[in-house]
Amino acid sequence: MIRNKTVIRTLLFIRPMESMKKITPTAAELEILNILWNEEPLTVKDIHVLISKSKDVGYTTTLKTMQKMTEKGLLQRERNGKSHLYFSTRAKEETRGRLLDRLVDSAFGGSASSLVMQLLGNKKTSKDELDEIKQIIEQMKND
Amino acid sequence: MIRNKTVIRTLLFIRPMESMKKITPTAAELEILNILWNEEPLTVKDIHVLISKSKDVGYTTTLKTMQKMTEKGLLQRERNGKSHLYFSTRAKEETRGRLLDRLVDSAFGGSASSLVMQLLGNKKTSKDELDEIKQIIEQMKND
DNA sequence: TTTAAACTACGATACTTGTCGTACAAAGAT
DNA sequence: ATCTTTGTACGACAAGTATCGTAGTTTAAA
Incomplete structure (x- = not known):
């Protein structure tokens, strides 16, 4: 089986599609x-x-x-x-979202809540940050 | 009987400074x-x-x-x-925490709450996940 | 005891990333 | 007109990652 992407592209005469x-x-x-x-x-x-x-x-x-x-x-x-x-060319949110998705998938078994738990339990996250996060959640509950 | 081998090896100094x-x-x-x-x-x-x-x-x-x-x-x-x-050799939490710190620093300007906001606003995060996260926060408020 | 199967060790390759150095082009300054 | 400054373009390189192929070793089977 051919695994080398360069070879595959060469054989198929296609170029990598940047936009995709x-x-x-x-x-x-x-x-x-x-x-x-x-x-x-x-x-x-x-x-x-x-x-x-x-x-x-x-x-x-x-x-x-x-x-x-x-x-x-x-x-x-x-x-x-x-x-x-x-x-x-890309909105901050889009890029951040993609990075976050990748981390959730690769390190947190796809569970975003695990990530939040880890974050909240993390000593490095300051108390102010924690309060702010709680406030954000509080606000979201009113949707 | 002690089952955790990581602990055993740490206590016995089987691994040198590398583990640092x-x-x-x-x-x-x-x-x-x-x-x-x-x-x-x-x-x-x-x-x-x-x-x-x-x-x-x-x-x-x-x-x-x-x-x-x-x-x-x-x-x-x-x-x-x-x-x-x-x-x-390393606890899941330690590694996850380090990866998370790195992402917060490199992509969220060091703001963990920005990360949570992004996560909550992310379409890819399922409703169930959101509910779970909210519940976690709710629970933490009672500390 | 020879052979086959299951494993490990290790080198090689292609790609990516981060980093510069050098060469060259354009625009001012003298 | 020539020299200096300020940019860009581009090649090169070391380190790290992901990936296999091949060779060699050990265990179990015939």
């Missing part, structure tokens, strides 16, 4: 997305300046990552004079 | 851990049979993955005749 792919960003990509979700659009430089505050990384690393993200369809860009303005 | 490393398992590793968290210990074959039900993968792939996990300290094993019996 449900891409979940990696950690480095999320760092960039978190910034863009807060303020769009931004240049590579803008983002790199922000990231550099908490992390020592080269400019071309950020650039390359954003180029890859654009290839993948996570970002779009448009020329703005000499440089580009980047913005995210 | 904070490793977060990958997707393929989680698949194996999910099985072991449910029933321990198991052989490579046991696990491979179970995984094969939902996934087409070679036996040596499962074997190799479990060998790597043992190297990393995620699993431990002991000879059992011709083969080995594997068991996980």
Whole structure:
């Protein structure tokens, strides 16, 4: 049985369909997305300046990552004079939802309530957070 | 009689400092851990049979993955005749907690309540799940 | 005792991720 | 017009993941 995807695509003369792919960003990509979700659009430089505050990384690393993200369809860009303005193509909620689904499936046996239980029992979650979560639930009960 | 082997080995210092490393398992590793968290210990074959039900993968792939996990300290094993019996070294809750923390940090700006909101607003989370979650919260309020 | 079956060990491969360095292009500054 | 700055493009590389194939070892069967 042929398992190699590259081989299969070659044999079938098809290309990977970017639009159909449900891409979940990696950690480095999320760092960039978190910034863009807060303020769009931004240049590579803008983002790199922000990231550099908490992390020592080269400019071309950020650039390359954003180029890859654009290839993948996570970002779009448009020329703005000499440089580009980047913005995210997917709503924050959609991406977060997908990541959450993946975690629920892969680590919590598909049970979202197990995840919440874990979260509420987690020492790292602050009391304020817990109160806030409880309040959210309370509010939802009135639907 | 003490049945928990992880505890025994921890007390006997069978594993060195490796066990201190904070490793977060990958997707393929989680698949194996999910099985072991449910029933321990198991052989490579046991696990491979179970995984094969939902996934087409070679036996040596499962074997190799479990060998790597043992190297990393995620699993431990002991000879059992011709083969080995594997068991996980970390409590389910610890690993889940770490994965959850990572997601909260990387995708939800460190806000656990944002994560819960997202989860509750997620169409994919079933009504039953939602009810269950609400019930959990309700119960926690009585502390 | 030879053989077959069941296992393990280990190397190899393809892909992905994160990271830079270098080369090149465009726009100003001198 | 030439030099400097500010960008982009692109190749390269190390590390890690998932995946198998092949070879070798042990146990059980004939």
